[in-house]
Structure formats: structure tokens, C-alpha cells
Amino acid sequence: MRNPFVMDCGVYHASYREDMAILSAPAARVKVACIIAGLLVFPWLVNPYYVGVANLVGIAAIGAVGLNILTGFTGQISIGQGAFMAVGAYTAAFLTAKMGLSFWIALPAAGLVTAAVGAVFGIPSLRLKGLYLAIATLAAQMIVEFVVVHWTAVTNGTAGIVVSRPSIGGLVLQSNRAFYYLVLALSIAAVVFAMNLMRTRVGRAFMAIRDRDLAAAVMGINLFKYKVLAFALSSFYAGVGGALWGHYMEVISPEHFTIAVSIEYLAMIIIGGLGSVLGSVYGACFIILLPIILRGLAGYLAAGIPGIENIMLGLQHAFFGLIIILFLVFEPEGLAKLWKNVKDYFKLWPFSY
Amino acid sequence: MDFFLQVFVTGLVVGSVYALVALGFVLIYKASDVINFAQGQLLLVGAYVSLTLATVYEVPFLLAVLLALLASVALGLAVERFVLRPFIGEPVISVIMATIGLSSFLGGVIQVIWGTETRTFPQVFPTAPVHFGPVVVSQVYLWSLGLVLLLLLVFSLFFKYSRTGIVMRATADDQTAALSMGISVKKVFGITWAIAAVVASVGGILIGNINGVNPSLAQIGLKVLPVAILGGLDSVPGAILGGFIIGLLENVVGGYLDPLVGGGVKEVIPFVILVLVLMIRPYGLFGKEIIERV
Numbered sequence: 140m141r142n143p144f145v146m147d148c149g150v151y152h153a154s155y156r157e158d159m160a161i162l163s164a165p166a167a168r169v170k171v172a173c174i175i176a177g178l179l180v181f182p183w184l185v186n187p188y189y190v191g192v193a194n195l196v197g198i199a200a201i202g203a204v205g206l207n208i209l210t211g212f213t214g215q216i217s218i219g220q221g222a223f224m225a226v227g228a229y230t231a232a233f234l235t236a237k238m239g240l241s242f243w244i245a246l247p248a249a250g251l252v253t254a255a256v257g258a259v260f261g262i263p264s265l266r267l268k269g270l271y272l273a274i275a276t277l278a279a280q281m282i283v284e285f286v287v288v289h290w291t292a293v294t295n296g297t298a299g300i301v302v303s304r305p306s307i308g309g310l311v312l313q314s315n316r317a318f319y320y321l322v323l324a325l326s327i328a329a330v331v332f333a334m335n336l337m338r339t340r341v342g343r344a345f346m347a348i349r350d351r352d353l354a355a356a357v358m359g360i361n362l363f364k365y366k367v368l369a370f371a372l373s374s375f376y377a378g379v380g381g382a383l384w385g386h387y388m389e390v391i392s393p394e395h396f397t398i399a400v401s402i403e404y405l406a407m408i409i410i411g412g413l414g415s416v417l418g419s420v421y422g423a424c425f426i427i428l429l430p431i432i433l434r435g436l437a438g439y440l441a442a443g444i445p446g447i448e449n450i451m452l453g454l455q456h457a458f459f460g461l462i463i464i465l466f467l468v469f470e471p472e473g474l475a476k477l478w479k480n481v482k483d484y485f486k487l488w489p490f491s492y
Numbered sequence: 493m494d495f496f497l498q499v500f501v502t503g504l505v506v507g508s509v510y511a512l513v514a515l516g517f518v519l520i521y522k523a524s525d526v527i528n529f530a531q532g533q534l535l536l537v538g539a540y541v542s543l544t545l546a547t548v549y550e551v552p553f554l555l556a557v558l559l560a561l562l563a564s565v566a567l568g569l570a571v572e573r574f575v576l577r578p579f580i581g582e583p584v585i586s587v588i589m590a591t592i593g594l595s596s597f598l599g600g601v602i603q604v605i606w607g608t609e610t611r612t613f614p615q616v617f618p619t620a621p622v623h624f625g626p627v628v629v630s631q632v633y634l635w636s637l638g639l640v641l642l643l644l645l646v647f648s649l650f651f652k653y654s655r656t657g658i659v660m661r662a663t664a665d666d667q668t669a670a671l672s673m674g675i676s677v678k679k680v681f682g683i684t685w686a687i688a689a690v691v692a693s694v695g696g697i698l699i700g701n702i703n704g705v706n707p708s709l710a711q712i713g714l715k716v717l718p719v720a721i722l723g724g725l726d727s728v729p730g731a732i733l734g735g736f737i738i739g740l741l742e743n744v745v746g747g748y749l750d751p752l753v754g755g756g757v758k759e760v761i762p763f764v765i766l767v768l769v770l771m772i773r774p775y776g777l778f779g780k781e782i783i784e785r786v
Contacts, residue, residue, distance in 0.1 A: 210585065214585075216584065216585050216588060263770055266771075266774060267770055267774055270527050270584055270725075271721075271770060271774055273527070273584075273588055274527075274717050274721060274770070275766075275767065275770050277714070277717065277763075278718075278763040278764075278766045278767045278770075279767075281760055281763040282760060282763055282764065282767070285759065285760040288756060289754065289756065398714075402592055402596070405589060406589070406593075409585075413585070449604075449608060450603075450604050452600075452603060453599075453600045453602070453604035453605075454600060454604055455600065456596050456599050456600030456603065457596070457597050457598075457599075457600025457601050458600070459593075459596050459597075460592075460593040460594060460595070460596030460597030460598070460599070460600060461593070461597050462593075463589055463592070463593030463596070464575060464593040464594065464597065467578075467579070467582075467586050467589055467590050467593070471582070471586060
């Protein structure tokens with residue numbers, strides 16, 4: 140009999156159905172149920188500040204999963220995720236704050252508008268590859284930033300837009316705890332959708348394009364359709380993430396969506412693991428928590444030293460850069476691979492040989 | 493007309509600095525297929541080191557510049573050895589992310605050491621402006637334009653005639669062939685990064701003499717992308733011409749449109765040009781067209 144406590148020790152699949160299952164062993168299902176239960180009770184175990192941090196992680200995870208669909212699965216490098224989040228945030232804010240529509244209409248609308256914008260910027264991807272595409276998305280970032288600052292009729296320019304938290308029926312999600320459940324639901328939906336997407340015809344087409352686009356074209360994959368689709372999907376995620384972010388922060392302004400944000404998202408998927416859906420979530424946790432932990436450390440170590448703020452900000456950038464480089468050199472597959480290594484080690488522990 | 497000439501001259505000077513910084517960028521790309529997103533930070537390091545030497549330690553300006561350039565050489569070599577060397581043969585995204593990480597790292601270190609406020613160079617160039625008919629040009633502009641042109645000339649001669657220059661061109665042309673001729677490709681990569689850091693520093697020092705030095709100068713590192721794409725990523729003459737074209741266009745167009753839309757046009761024009769070039773002629777004015785064969 141198989142040991143009921145192990146996750147999976149080998150491949151024992153007897154049908155295609157089993158082979159395709161995301162959670163192959165019964166214990167894995169129990170584990171996921173425990174994690175979800177843990178996430179559900181989490182806000183009541185810690186103080187609201189940490190719930191707020193968790194909200195930011197959840198929102199970042201949505202954006203990072205989206206970017207991973209584009210960059211990790213389809214191989215199209217994008218330095219424009221921050222710009223796409225801006226499009227989503229501003230669309231949602233415009234619809235709720237200026238048009239007076241409900242958040243529940245504005246959220247999908249923001250996703251769809253961002254998907255359309257993303258698809259437009261994805262069109263050059265048919266001709267441009269690798270480096271050139273990265274530079275084109277960088278241009279998209281700059282142009283969107285410019286439009287956001289100057290199209291004051293919609294965006295209020297640098298003054299920003301004030302929006303209010305969404306409500307369900309009469310219940311306003313004013314507290315971090317209430318908002319947490321919205322973020323949790325959406326980020327779980329985002330992760331599950333992405334995981335399932337990769338098992339479909341579309342997902343396989345994405346991966347074929349990543350591995351060798353010419354070979355994919357020879358096999359009958361319509362490059363234009365799938366590349367634009369990848370851009371649209373990724374931007375949809377960014378749009379939803381941006382809309383959530385705007386309604387969580389309650390005020391949005393252009394400086395929240397600069398190129399630094401795009402780079403952070405790229406760092407999330409690099410550190411988390413390119414081409415791994417859960418990796419994007421780990422990466423989002425890591426990148427959001429890193430500055431918070433560093434700031435906490437600085438608070439303990441250097442309270443009262445003049446000019447420490449500036450130095451800490453600099454150190455934070457330096458540390459961020461250093462971590463990206465170290466991950467790229469020593470574990471290019473990111474946290475997802477590290478975690479897998481740990482699990483693999485304990486599978487046969489203590490008799491590893 | 494006067495206004496046009498004024499922005500034209502400014503564009504020429506800014507363009508000359510772009511050309512210089514883009515030269516280093518293109519050299520790196522040609523030699524090792526690396527897009528260097530940290531070019532702006534290399535520029536800042538050169539500017540800050542020379543400025544600190546000149547103001548805090550009161551070293552004579554020329555000596556300070558020389559020392560700063562030496563520091564740039566060391567920085568370029570160190571970056572190549574410790575950051576880029578592990579990425580030879582890695583996928584494009586790893587290399588891009590590595591240089592982005594490098595730019596974040598250098599930017600952070602610069603902020604820790606020098607803070608964020610604008611610092612100014614001691615007066616080196618005479619202040620009296622020069623009049624060309626209706627156009628008033630400050631002398632520092634003329635100096636930097638002249639110096640850049642001189643440097644560009646020196647570098648073209650260096651690549652054409654010196655032994656190292658020929659070795660670098662050979663490596664850029666075909667790494668395998670260069671290796672089999674006994675050229676140390678690693679050494680060439682190192683020299684390339686050193687030269688890129690030096691030209692970026694010169695650009696930084698010149699711009700710093702015009703506007704003062706602050707971290708936002710690193711933006712030039714991103715502006716270099718449109719320049720290099722316009723000229724062709726792997727073409728040195730293209731980078732130089734592209735630098736002048738982008739500098740002129742952004743200043744002339746920005747000069748006329750800024751009052752109409754409320755500023756910021758200068759920053760976005762190069763990227764609009766970039767998108768147009770990518771749509772129409774992705775390999776730029778003089779770049780080599782890549783033909784993919786199955």
C-alpha cells in the first residue's frame with residue numbers, strides 16, 4: 140500500500156485523466172484545502188497592518204501571474220506591466236469616480252480595456268523578438284506614462300483620482316479584512332485560471348511559441364493570434380490588478396505606475412520562477428515583503444541617525460538589484476525551483492539514497 | 493527663427509552627449525549581444541566621482557576627470573567580470589534582467605553615497621556667452637560639442653587602426669573565428685565594458701557641467717535605447733548619427749510643443765520615434781538586417 144502521508148513519490152498514473160490532474164495525490168488535496176483554510180482565517184489571527192500587507196501581496200500576485208503568462212509561458216519579454224496596471228487602475232477609477240458606475244462593472248471593464256490596450260502593444264511582437272520586443276514594451280511604458288500625466292480630462296494628471304472602496308449590497312469593504320477576502324478570491328481565481336490555461340490547447344501553443352516560434356509556426360500555430368492573445372490575457376490580469384490596487388489605495392496618481400513598477404513585476408517572476416504560476420505568487424510575496432522587512436530592520440538598527448531615510452532607500456535599491464543578479468546566477472528558475480528542491484529532498488528523507 | 497536656432501543648438505549639444513553614451517551602448521551590444529540598461533548609472537558614477545574629487549578633495553579639474561575615467565575603467569572591468577561573465581550564452585531575458593538588476597544596484601549605491609540633491613561642478617569653462625548672429629550659446633556647450641566630436645573621431649581612428657580596435661571588431665564580427673585566431677574574447681568583453689563606462693562618464697561629466705549632477709541624469713541611459721535603435725543596434729556610425737537626430741528632434745519638437753500640452757514632450761518624443769522605427773525598419777538606419785533561416 141502507498142504511504143498515505145507522502146505527496147507523490149513517483150508516477151503511478153493509469154489514465155490520461157490522472158496524468159492531467161493538478162493535484163495528483165490525495166494528500167496534496169488535503170494540503171491545498173489546509174492552505175486555503177489557513178488563508179481564510181489568516182486576517183483574524185494577525186493585526187490589520189499585516190492584513191494590509193497581505194492585500195498588497197495578493198494584488199501583486201495577480202499582476203505577476205499575468206506577466207508570467209506573457210513572459211514565462213509565451214517568452215515575450217515585457218517591461219510594460221506597470222503601464223498596463225495604470226491603464227486598468229485609471230479605467231476603473233474613471234468609471235467609478237467620474238461615471239458613477241459600480242465597482243463590480245468597473246472591474247471587468249478595466250480588465251477588458253487593458254486587454255485591448257495590451258493587444259495593441261502586442262501587435263509589434265509579430266515582427267520584433269527578444270531584445271527588440273523588450274525595448275518596444277519599454278516605449279509603451281513611457282508613452283502610457285506620458286498619456287496618464289497629460290490626459291487630464293480622464294486622469295486628473297498629476298493630481299490623481301480619489302476613489303472609494305467597493306461595496307457588496309450595503310456592505311462597504313472599508314476594512315483591510317473585508318477587502319482581503321475580495322483580493323483572496325480574485326487571486327485564487329487568477330492562479331487557478333492560469334494553471335488550467337497551461338493545460339489547454341492555448342497554453343500549449345504559448346509554450347511552443349516560447350520554445351521556438353518558427354517551429355511553432357511550422358506546426359500550424361497562428362503566431363499572430365497567440366502572441367496577441369498572450370498580450371491581451373496578461374494585460375487583462377494587469378488591468379484587474381491595477382483596478383483592485385486603485386480601489387484599495389483609494390487614490391491613484393501617475394507616480395505609482397512608473398518603469399520601476401514594471402521592473403518590480405519582472406523581478407517577481409524572475410525571482411519566483413519563470414514559467415511557474417505558483418512561482419509568481421512566491422515572487423510577489425518576496426518583492427512586496429523585501430522593502431517592508433528592510434525598513435523594519437532599519438528601524439531597529441538605526442533609529443535617530445540623520446539622513447537614514449535616504450540611505451535606506453538607496454540600500455533597498457542596491458539590495459533589490461543584488462538579489463536579482465544573485466538569483467539569475469545561482470538559481471535562474473527561482474523560488475519555485477528552490478521550494479521543489481526542498482520538497483524533493485524530504486520525499487525520500489531520511490533515506491535519500 | 494531665433495527660437496528655432498536656439499533649440500537647434502541645444503539639441504545639437506544634447507545629441508552629442510547621447511551619441512557618446514550610445515557609442516558605449518552599441519559597442520557592448522556589438523561585442524557581446526548584451527543590452528546594457530545600466531548605461532545611465534555608469535554615466536552617473538563618472539560624473540559623481542569627478543565631481544567629488546574636484547569639489548571635496550579640490551583636485552584640479554583635469555586630474556579629477558582623469559582619475560574618474562580610471563575609476564570607470566575599473567568599474568567597467570569589474571562589472572564585466574562579476575556580473576556579465578556568468579551570463580554568456582544565457583537566454584535574452586536573463587541578460588536583460590541582469591543589467592536591469594545592475595542598474596538598480598548601482599543606482600542604490602550611488603544614492604547611499606551621494607544622496608539625491610543636485611550638485612554642481614566648480615566653474616571650469618568661462619561663463620561669458622558666445623554670440624553667433626542672433627543665437628547666444630554658452631561656452632560650455634561649445635566645449636562639450638567640440639570634445640564629443642574629438643572623442644568620436646579618436647574612437648573611429650582607434651577602431652580602424654589600433655591593434656586593440658581591430659581585435660574588437662574581429663570579435664564583434666564572429667566570436668568563434670576570433671577565438672580560433674587566438675584572440676581572448678573575454679579580454680575583449682572586458683575592454684568593451686571599460687570603454688563603454690569611460691565614454692558614458694565623459695558624457696556624464698559634460699552634462700554635469702551644463703546642468704549639475706543628480707540621479708535623474710540616469711534617464712539618459714534609457715534615452716540611449718531610441719538612439720541605438722534608430723541608428724541600428726550594431727552600428728557605431730548609426731549610434732553617433734542617431735544621437736544627433738534624437739537630440740535635435742526632442743529639443744526642436746519639444747521646444748514647440750511643450751507650451752501647448754504642458755511639458756514632458758521632450759521625454760516622450762524619443763520613444764515615439766522608437767516605436768515608429770521598430771514598426772517601419774526594426775534594424776534601424778545602418779543596422780544589419782537579421783534573416784532567420786529554419
